[in-house]
Amino acid sequence: MVLAREPLKPSPSRLQRLFGRWWRQQSPARQDRFATIGPLVSVLMFLAAITAAFWYLRSEEIDRATDALRRDTEVAQQQIRLHLIENQEQLVRIARELVTKDIDTAEFLSQAGAFQRERPEVRHFTWVNAQRKVRASQAVLSFHPEEGSGAAMADPSLPAEGRRNEAEYAFIAARDTRQPVYSRPFTDASGLWVFQVQIPLIDRSNFVGTLIVEYSVEALVRFFVPTEVTRRHLVSVLGPDSRVLVSTVSSMPGQPATAPSLQYDLPLAPMSNGLTLRGQGYRTSIGLIGNTLFWMVVALSVLTVWMLLGTWRHMRRRAQIQNALVQETNFRRAMENSMLTGMRAMDKDGRVTYVNPAFCAMTGFAEADLIGRYPPFPYWPPDRIEENTRLLQQELQGRSPVGGIEVKVMRKDGSLFDARMYVSPLIDPKGQQTGWMTSITNITEAKRIRDQLSASHERFTTVLEGLDAAVSVLSVQHSELLFANRSYRLWFGADARGHAILANSSNGAPYLPEPDEEVDGLSGLPTQPLTETGAQPREVFVESLQMWFDVRARYLQWTDGRLAQMLIATDITARRRVEEQAQQQAEKAQVTSRLITMGEMASSVAHELNQPLAAINNYCNGMVSRVRAGSIGTDDLIAVLQKTGRQAERAGQIIHRIRSFVKRSEPQRQPAHARDIVEDAVELAGIELRRRKVNIHTYVAQRLPMLNVDPILIEQVLLNLLKNAAEAIDTAKMPNSRRHIELRVVPRHTPEEGGVIEFSVTDMGPGMKEEVLARLYEAFFSTKAEGMGIGLSLCRSIVESHRGRIRAQNIYNGGSVTGCRFAFTLPVDLSQRAEAHPVPDTVPDVAAASNPNASAS
Structure with missing residues (x-):
């Protein structure tokens, strides 16, 4: 018969052997702790993994929906923006033709009607002169032109002087900036939300009126937001107060609208008039709060963690007292070792009982060299033993000054350093004084810096007093003259009035606070941006001195922390006189050059003027002949007179340009x-x-x-x-x-x-x-x-x-x-x-x- 062989057990790996050896070396208490912490960590890691998985899937879906909403909103914004820019270009062309009188009122109304028929979002097309009088108007409901020359009716779509409406504000802005201006949204006479674009009419740098075009916000959204965008998302237009003006979806009457979970806002460029295009969408994913499977996993994990924590808490109580004692000891030792101030304790007889590591590092002596020593101490300089003995007696008697004593201390290598010593009584837990505690701080570097600052200040004052320019520093809050050099005092005296004149104030008087003013109005002024601003040079003329100064001003923070203004004024009177003489000579040369140029072109100018004058002569002779013969009609006569007028206007323009070119005038930059x-x-x-x-x-x-x-x-x-x-x-x-x-x-x-x-x-x-x-x-x-x-x-x-x-x-x-x-x-x-x-x-x-x-x- 065949005997069944037992399967061979796999031999433990090297890692398993090392882990088993480490585990057997641990104490039973530590093994219990590891056995408790291991399952707790595993459960927490499992819960964290499940939570992260749910959160990742939900975030991925939200990101996809947000990206789609952003793309659709940007597409809708670009469609509206491109259409408005194209309309603005057409309107500027019509405005330019109105100014140059290339079209009259009838042609303007014809173009306005064609403009509205091609653009259903346009509700009104109005031509207004500089006095806000309607020259011509075209409405969207009927294409019959509306002309007017009298005062406009109380229509919110028309500007009126003294009236506070958006049309008036846009009219004033277009008149002042000479640029197309978009108004803020408002409701017209029909109750619809609209906004306007007003194109200024500029005739030879003169403002002669505006061209007003009124857009319907609802029509812009209906016609220029793509259909595929409105199928996927809700698109709405918000006013400056974040109120919804127009939306692609209307809520059912009597039913509250569901708040969208996603939204993306973009300004309705290029208007910059407060309108915002908002795209909104809804998330389809179930959140962590509504997921049943997630809460089941959480409940099981919490139950397991609660049981493990109960076991762990029972074990932790056993080591709390021992840990508290160790922590308190380590804290006190770390605090003593980390102090940078040297600490020395003495009993009432002057014997050193304690020194911290900072004191040993500061003097170079070891703790064994100092503990138990009596005066004189090894860190006393040999030439100051009598002085230090007197100070020690003063210290033991409790008569040391509260502000400390400045002493010389010798290191173990023989070098000296300056130190400040503070003394306080050492009190035991029973309230009895057992000695004195002394703290020592190294002030060598601080003393060196103080001496350097004093020398630097003396050099600085010497240099400023020797300057030929006036230097002054004025406190911004109190208008107090903080510094003035010799040149300033020589020209303006010792008060702040000269600083105010150089700073180009309105009346030359410094700012003085009211007697009952209790709050500093400049306390919240951001000093850092002001002090980082560079000096801006200006040239100021002082009437009382009949002198010109090159003034450079900047803000700085004074030594006491106050915000101050520093002025450096250099006398440039001689240079200004030379520049004025050179400028006068240059102006004469410019006029002479233009006259020479016109002299060289005299024959050409005469030939150029001969053409329109000859044409005028021919037209007049022809009209006289035909009038005498009785062969000219009224229409032909008007046509010939118009041609004659154009030729005369042409000759006049040639003469006007030549006169403008050669006329002597002051250079004017504009x-x-x-x-x-x-x-x-x-x-x-x-x-x-x-x-x-x-x-x-x-x-x-x-x-x-x-x-x-x-x-x-x-x-x-x-x-x-x-x-x-x-x-x-x-x-x-x-x-x-x-x-x-x-x-x-x-x-x-x-x-x-x-x-x-x-x-x-x-x-x-x-x-x-x-x-x-x-x-x-x-x-x-x-x-x-x-x-x-x-x-x-x-x-x-x-x-x-x-x-x-x-x-x-x-x-x-x-x-x-x-x-x-x-x-x-x-x-x-x-x-x-x-x-x-x-x-x-x-x-x-x-x-x-x-x-x-x-x-x-």
Whole structure:
């Protein structure tokens, strides 16, 4: 028979043997503790794993729903935003045509009707003049135009002076900012929530009214929120007070609406008028609170943990007393060892009974070298034994000063350091004094810093007193003069009035608090941002001294913590006088240059004026002949008179531009568009270009930032560069293929200049020699036989006075010169808003328009 063999038992692994050996080495109490903690940790880990799994699955589903809601809300916002931007561009074009009188009231109403038919969200389309009078209006319910010239009725959709409504606020904002303005939402006469966009009408820098377009908030949501978005989520529009104005879902009457569990808000750009687009959704997952399986697992885990904790608490009580005693001992020992102040205890006879580790580290002596010692102690310097003995007797008698005593202490290596010693009686638990406790602190570094600060303060005061500039420090809260150097006292005396004058206050008087003022109004002022702000230089004229000062001010925190203002005023009277004389000479040179330019263009101007005058003569002679013959009707007569008027207006515009260009005036920097400057310069230069049969092509980039310049001076620079380019081409007898000039205006950004706008004039002439380029901007240097040599030098001065740069370079094709390029830059702030109204990429080609055979390069 076959005997069944017993299965072999697997041999224990090395890890199991090590664990068994470690377990047998533990005490029974520790084994019991580990046996109790092990199941408790396992149950807690199981509960944590179950909770984490439920929470992870629920969070994943919530994240997916939140991402879908965010995407749908952003899609709806982009649809509405793009549509509003497109409408604004169309409205700016209509406003520009109204200002330039390219359309009359009838054409405006026609365009308004077409605009509303294509845009169902538009409820009103109104033209209002600067006095808030309605010139023309178009309503959405009926496309019959409504014209009016009298006072507007009490309509919340129309601005009215003195009335507090959103239309009036938007009208004032559009008038002040000269930019399209979106109003805050309001209810119109029909009770619907609407908002307006008001486009200002600017005629030659004069505000002449606004173009008001009223949008229905409900129509915007209904027509421009995609259907697939509204099927998935609830989309609503909230007002500035977070009240729901319009929603894609309406609740049933009498039933409370279920609050959505997810929502995502976005501003209804580009309006920035308080409207918020909110997308809302609902979670479909069951939370941890409503999950039955989760609570069953939690209940079983809590029951197991409770049983294990009961066992563990019983075992822990046995070791509490022993642990408390160990902790108290260790705490006291750690506190003594971690102190940085040296502690020394003595009995009433002066014998050292205790020193802490900090005292030993401070003196370098070991504890055995100090315990039980009587005076003199080993850390007393040999030359101060008598003094230290006297101080010890004073200490044992209880007459040590409360503020401590400054003494010299010697280390074991013989070096000395300064220390401050404080003495207090040592009281035992029964209330009896058994000795004295002394604490010693090393003050060597603090004393050295104090001495350095005193010397530094003396040097600082000496330097400030020797300055030729006035330096003063004024307390902001109390208007108290905290410091003034010799120059300040010499010019303004010893009071704070001079500081107030230099700080450019309204009446030169310092701020004085009211007698009954009990609360510091500047106590909550954030001093850190003020003190971190750099000095802003200003030039101030002091009438009483007849002197100019360069003033630099900054805020600082005074030695006592108060907020103070420091001013440094340098006398710049001599420099200002020199600058004023140079400015006067530059202004005379600018006017002289413009007169010379007009003198050179005199024949071209006469030829340009001859064309409209000859046309007027021909029209008048023709009308006289036909009137005498009785062969002209009223309509033909009106048409001829209109043509005659246009020719006269053309001649008048030519004369007006020439007068504006050559008229002497003070340089005035003002906000200006680069496109307007280019148009005026090209129109003036077109006379000379047509005479020399030179074509010009201009390109101006869209949405350029606003420039802060003197338009006449920049126009003078452009005209000079264009005239020089035309003269170079005509003098060199260039063929028709190379009789071209290109004027480009584009934005640039360089590390040296930052954000700038670059004006460049490129011709296809013979170019210039390198030695000419090197001396191009020298005064009275000219390559022309009859030139005065002040044109380009003056151009450079004008550009550099606007903090710009000008440069010239030849254009090469291989080794041959194919033209020359002049370019200058003007700095701008790129953070400004771009031009609100879109415009074409090019300015009309003046020279090519008057020459049928010309073509743009």
